[in-house]
Amino acid sequence: MDILLLLKAVVMGVVEGLTEFLPISSTGHLILTGSLLNFDDDKAKVFDIAIQTGAIFAVVLVYWHKIRDTLVSLPHQRQAQRFALNVLIGFLPAMVIGLLVYKTIKTHLFNPPVVAGAFILGAFIILWVEKVAKPVPRILEVDDMTPLDALKVGLVQCLGMIPGTSRSGATIIGGMLLGLSRKAATEFSFFLAIPTLIGAGVYSLYKERALLSLADLPLFGVGLVVSFISAWLCIRWLLRYIATHSFVGFAYYRIAFGLVVLLTAWTGVVTWAA
Numbered sequence: 213m214d215i216l217l218l219l220k221a222v223v224m225g226v227v228e229g230l231t232e233f234l235p236i237s238s239t240g241h242l243i244l245t246g247s248l249l250n251f252d253d254d255k256a257k258v259f260d261i262a263i264q265t266g267a268i269f270a271v272v273l274v275y276w277h278k279i280r281d282t283l284v285s286l287p288h289q290r291q292a293q294r295f296a297l298n299v300l301i302g303f304l305p306a307m308v309i310g311l312l313v314y315k316t317i318k319t320h321l322f323n324p325p326v327v328a329g330a331f332i333l334g335a336f337i338i339l340w341v342e343k344v345a346k347p348v349p350r351i352l353e354v355d356d357m358t359p360l361d362a363l364k365v366g367l368v369q370c371l372g373m374i375p376g377t378s379r380s381g382a383t384i385i386g387g388m389l390l391g392l393s394r395k396a397a398t399e400f401s402f403f404l405a406i407p408t409l410i411g412a413g414v415y416s417l418y419k420e421r422a423l424l425s426l427a428d429l430p431l432f433g434v435g436l437v438v439s440f441i442s443a444w445l446c447i448r449w450l451l452r453y454i455a456t457h458s459f460v461g462f463a464y465y466r467i468a469f470g471l472v473v474l475l476t477a478w479t480g481v482v483t484w485a486a
Contacts, residue, residue: 217251217431218430218431218434220249220251221259221431221432221434221435221438222434222435222438223245223249224242224245224246224249224251224256224259224260224263224435225263225266225434225435225436225437225438225439225442226438226439226442227241227242227245228242228260228263228264228266228267228435228439228442228443229266229267229270229438229439229440229441229442229443229444229445229446230442230443230446232264232267232380232405232409232439232443232446233267233271233380233401233402233405233443233446233447233450234378234380234381234446234450234462235334235338235378235380235381235384235385235459235462235466236378236381236462236465236466236469237330237331237334237375237376237377237378237381237466238264238378238379239260239375239376240327240331240375240376240469240473241469242260243322243327243375243482244472244473244476244482246260247476247481247482247483248481248482252483254420254423255420255423255424255428258416258417258420258423258424259431259432259435261412261413261416261417262413262416262417262432262435262436263432263435263436263438263439264409264410264412264413264439265409265410265413265436266435266436266437266438266439266440266443267405267409267439267440267443268405268406268409268410269436269440269443270439270440270441270443270444270446270447271402271403271405271406271443271447272406273444274402274444274447274448274451275399275402275403282295282296291355294355294359295354295355297359297362298354298357298358298359298361298362298400299362299403299404299406299407300407301359301362301363301366302362302363302365302366302369302400302403302404303366303404303407303408303411304366305363305366305367305369305370306366306369306370306373306404306408306411307407307408307411309370309373310370310373310412313373314373317373317374317375321374321375322375324473324474324477324478325474326374326375326376327375327376327470327473328376328470328471328473328474328477329376329470330374330375330376330377330470331376331466331467331469331470331473332466332467332470332471334376334377334378334381334385334463334466335462335463335464335465335466335467335470336463337385338381338385338459338460338462338463338466339460339463341385341388341389341459342458342459342460342463343460345389347388347389347391348391349388349391349392349393349394349396350391351391351392351393351396352393352395352396353393353395353396354396354399354400354403356396357392357396357400361390361391361392362400364386364390365383365386365387365390365392365397365400365404366404368382368383368386368387368390369382369383369386369404369408370382371386376470376473379401379405379408380401380405381462383397383400383401383404384397384398384401384459385397385459387400387401394454394458395451395454395455398450398451398454402447
């Protein structure tokens with residue numbers, strides 16, 4: 213395996229892990245980074261989706277006690293059953309809508325105006341929620357959520373399919389608007405990511421299996437491990453950050469990055485295509 217290719221996998225793994233759970237769109241960052249590294253062919257696009265699984269392992273590690281206790285208590289404890297049901301209900305809209313519109317999104321929405329527009333519009337929504345709306349939370353912990361709350365957040369998560377929107381941003385900010393506390397919205401976003409991103413990874417690997425071979429295992433393995441480590445560090449940092457900060461800083465970053473998307477497309481430095 214080419215050392216340079218493995219180094220590219222390391223860089224892409226770091227980008228995936230650091231951006232997957234922040235409200236700044238991992239997709240946009242992976243497209244930009246991959247194009248700059250000349251790592252943007254069809255196999256690289258499968259790689260981008262597959263290494264999300266590494267980031268998910270980080271969620272499992274951080275919340276291992278919660279996940280383990282839920283699984284152990286599932287047969288007999290109503291709270292555990294409700295939590296598991298809420299995650300399933302929240303996941304279903306993304307599964308159904310994703311299967312229906314994935315090809316359309318990939319064909320028509322992966323272009324600079326859409327990606328940049330989603331970045332910037334998302335930024336103004338964050339600023340509005342944080343500075344103007346300032347919703348008063350009625351749900352302080354994820355265990356307080358009802359199935360209807362989970363369904364609403366799951367529907368909002370589908371907005372994250374639009375490139376540049378951010379799945380995490382949609383679920384966290386949408387969850388806050390729906391009455392979840394900053395902590396509850398962030399944690400439920402993490403838990404929803406487990407079935408959503410694993411499902412997307414498995415689906416992508418299956419659909420594009422003809423592109424892959426055993427020789428690709430080192431490449432994908434490096435990407436998975438690096439995304440796991442960087443995501444673990446990012447999740448731990450984010451949980452500390454939201455205890456004392458709002459998401460306003462991410463909004464300004466999104467505006468700047470949206471302008472970068474337009475600049476790189478206009479200059480021809482990056483090809484923003486699916």
